[in-house]
Amino acid sequence: MKLNTKSRYAVMALADMSKFPINNPVSLRDISLRQSISLLYLEQIFLKLKKNDIVKSVRGTNGGYVLKRDPKNIKLSEIFQALDQKVKTVGCKKDSKKGCNGKSAKCITHELWDELEIYINNFFENKKLSDLSLTKGDI
Amino acid sequence: MKLNTKSRYAVMALADMSKFPINNPVSLRDISLRQSISLLYLEQIFLKLKKNDIVKSVRGTNGGYVLKRDPKNIKLSEIFQALDQKVKTVGCKKDSKKGCNGKSAKCITHELWDELEIYINNFFENKKLSDLSLTKGDI
DNA sequence: TGAATACTTGACTATTTTAGTCGGGTATAT
DNA sequence: ATATACCCGACTAAAATAGTCAAGTATTCA
Ligand code: FES
Ligand code: FES
Numbered sequence: 221m222k223l224n225t226k227s228r229y230a231v232m233a234l235a236d237m238s239k240f241p242i243n244n245p246v247s248l249r250d251i252s253l254r255q256s257i258s259l260l261y262l263e264q265i266f267l268k269l270k271k272n273d274i275v276k277s278v279r280g281t282n283g284g285y286v287l288k289r290d291p292k293n294i295k296l297s298e299i300f301q302a303l304d305q306k307v308k309t310v311g312c313k314k315d316s317k318k319g320c321n322g323k324s325a326k327c328i329t330h331e332l333w334d335e336l337e338i339y340i341n342n343f344f345e346n347k348k349l350s351d352l353s354l355t356k357g358d359i
Numbered sequence: 360m361k362l363n364t365k366s367r368y369a370v371m372a373l374a375d376m377s378k379f380p381i382n383n384p385v386s387l388r389d390i391s392l393r394q395s396i397s398l399l400y401l402e403q404i405f406l407k408l409k410k411n412d413i414v415k416s417v418r419g420t421n422g423g424y425v426l427k428r429d430p431k432n433i434k435l436s437e438i439f440q441a442l443d444q445k446v447k448t449v450g451c452k453k454d455s456k457k458g459c460n461g462k463s464a465k466c467i468t469h470e471l472w473d474e475l476e477i478y479i480n481n482f483f484e485n486k487k488l489s490d491l492s493l494t495k496g497d498i
Numbered sequence: 499t500g501a502a503t504a505c506t507t508g509a510c511t512a513t514t515t516t517a518g519t520c521g522g523g524t525a526t527a528t
Numbered sequence: 529a530t531a532t533a534c535c536c537g538a539c540t541a542a543a544a545t546a547g548t549c550a551a552g553t554a555t556t557c558a
Contacts, residue, residue: 222446225450280556321395328371419525419532
């Protein structure tokens with residue numbers, strides 16, 4: 221079970237942004253430099269965050285991205301969803317009657333993995349961007 | 360975040376075994392047929408389970424594998440460890456002072472991911488093989 | 499107006515990981 | 529003897545990951 225860089229970088233970048241006054245555009249270039257994340261990769265990530273209403277963009281000089289909502293109201297689960305990132309512990313399609321082995325019933329461990337999936341999703345659902353409790357020094 | 364087949368199959372196979380009288384060797388061939396898991400893949404998995412004292416082998420005709428301990432005493436975390444499978448949510452080396460970005464300090468999200476890692480490991484630590492509560496019909 | 503900044507978008511690619519397979523063993527019961 | 533079933537290292541196809549690249553468009557400021 222590994223967490224991918226996309227999700228990690230997304231949260232890292234948003235945490236970085238959340239340290240600045242809201243409505244003050246933060247450029248990806250700055251985030252890239254501060255957090256040592258590839259600028260081109262960040263662009264890819266922020267496009268999705270924008271499409272999912274987590275940030276909005278301000279074009280042109282002194283432009284950048286702005287959090288669309290208060291960090292208190294941004295759940296980690298939303299960030300993950302925005303990046304098409306899912307917690308997948310079961311081996312089967314959830315909405316199908318079929319099991320991970322192709323048989324007509326769910327396998328003997330299905331319930332266990334489903335429980336784990338709910339458990340993990342619960343973590344993301346209950347964590348807000350504001351919970352990262354950063355100090356200025358962290359950046 | 361995805362769970363790999365190796366871990367899933369390992370638990371599935373052990374759950375299958377745990378339905379049979381202890382000390383009664385269960386052959387991989389049978390598990391393979393019942394659970395629709397590749398026999399060759401199962402061999403690879405069981406070699407590791409054996410090395411880690413979760414099962415023991417009985418060679419020859421009517422041989423197979425036997426659980427080395429009561430399912431009540433086999434934690435999922437042990438099974439994962441046996442397969443070299445780790446929960447890895449942080450992007451850095453844990454024992455290093457360096458961050459995931461190569462900088463000299465841990466990044467602003469490190470604490471969060473570490474918390475998640477502990478949270479997930481906690482699930483595996485508290486689940487035992489016996490917790491799968493199977494009925495004969497499940498197999 | 500024009501140069502610089504910074505977002506926009508789709509396609510492309512190298513590397514790594516996953517999910518197995520293959521081949522050639524060895525031990526044991528009957 | 530022979531069939532069964534574990535043993536073990538090496539190999540490989542396919543998928544996912546972690547980016548990069550090219551070619552834009554919009555806005556600000558001098
Ligand atoms: S995990 Fe859903 S059927 Fe096996
Ligand atoms: S995850 Fe550990 S330093 Fe970033």
